[in-house]
Amino acid sequence: MSAVTTTNLRYIYGAGTPFEAAALDGTDFTAEEGAFIGIVGHTGSGKTTLVQHLNGLLKPTSGTVVLFGKDIWAKGYDIRAARFEAGLVFQFSEYQLFEETCYKDIAFGPKNMGLSDSEVDTRVKEAAAAMEVKDEWLTKSPFDLSGGEKRRVALAGVLAMQPRLLILDEPAAGLDPSGREMVLNRISKYRSDNNVTILLVSHSMEDIARFTDKVLVMSDGKVLLYGDTEDVFAEDGVLAEAGLALPQITRLALLLKRRGINIGAPRTVEEAAKRLLSL
């Protein structure tokens, strides 16, 4: 079964004002259950707009969104159910924290789901552990943490709802290298532990290369390319036109291919080394 499918999605910001602009212009896209999918595209290509449709935050101007087999804008569907099925972590999610303590903030989502206190408690503890939120932070005010620490608390706040589809909009932006590494590794581990589907919006092609199975390339509100990460990476001409730069090692491999040494479009240095050695 597919986790989420959009058909012919169109969305217009500021309809009826002189600022009218189509941010999505006929987007068709399917995410298979259990996949780790990267979403890339230049600034303003419609990535954030697209992911906000998947949990029903934005209502499409036209087109449909089918989440785990159900049309979320059909009559009789409670849109809040979509929020819990598809957990969305916003760009700069640390700005959404508001509670007195981190514990309470992480518990906000599960509480809204109407779970019992003991269930909320286990979920908070699990989510905190999954994002390496230290026990002593839980009793602290989120405003006393550093930016990167806040980010992890915010991520835990969404994980605690245990969504089957986890959507992350630039979860690692603005973090230091080790913070990036930790957050992405944790997300990847969370996925394999719980068998959830992940959509990762990112500007870092290196991160996309290392973690994803498939990549969706957006350009001007349309799907430019969608397929297995390696196949998409092989289309370096199209990607360059969309303003995206491949990881250095992939570029090197594609240049080698032009000179007759075909090792495909490896994503990491290790992969490239392995393939080169086996030639």
Added chain:
Amino acid sequence: MLKDITIGQFFPGDSVLHRQDPRFKLIESIIFIAMLFAAQNFTAIFVATLFAFFAYAVGKIKISLALKGLKPVLPLIIFSGVLNLFFITGGELLWQWQFISIYENGIETAVFMVVRVVALIAGMSLLTYTTSPIMLTDAIENLLAPLKKVKFPVHELAMMMTIALRFIPTLIEETDRIMSAQKARGAQLDTGSLKVRVKALVPVLVPLFVSAFKRASDLALAMECRCYRGGEGRTRLRTLKSAAIDGVCLTVTLVVAAAVIAVGFVPWII
């Protein structure tokens, strides 16, 4: 959504109104308000409304935009209409049911009030639709300049207004984003009882205030770094200049205002 509020927004353009000296536009707007309150009968208010339509045409702003802008204040308009409808007595009794009664004068006053309020809001919106906030505060500072003589902090006031106006769109955007983020965690912001909804505002207001204060302190720091000291001896990037067209617009406005007042004094016109 919050984005749909068009009151106070500026829509850049190149019409005569857009190019007019903001000081004149401000004065014309004040004359328009005076006109609406001076209008004594239906013909007078009709003339004033017609003038507003004319101004929208000159400014090349769609009337539909102004109507959209009215949406948030609709409850207020309806309330004032209904209040007048039921509480004004006089003239013929048209309809009665238990303690509710509607008189001829009630209907007249209600319609009159609604037209007046709608025209008022539409007129003020036109001012902001066609004038950038910066221009508007420049105009206010310029017009209030004589008050500097009595030690009134005109420049500081104008600066505060500029900053406030500048940050309204930013804060709206921010509010929208925070609301989305909390809704993504299942917050119920638009359904439920009043108590539920008021409580649901906490997750929105706390982050909003935190970031607004942070923004304010960042801005203060940035201004200080550039040695901002206030009005004394500062020159301007834009100087306001009036042209012949400004005089023409002002004259037209004054003539219409005179007509509106005159019509009010003619006894046989309704």
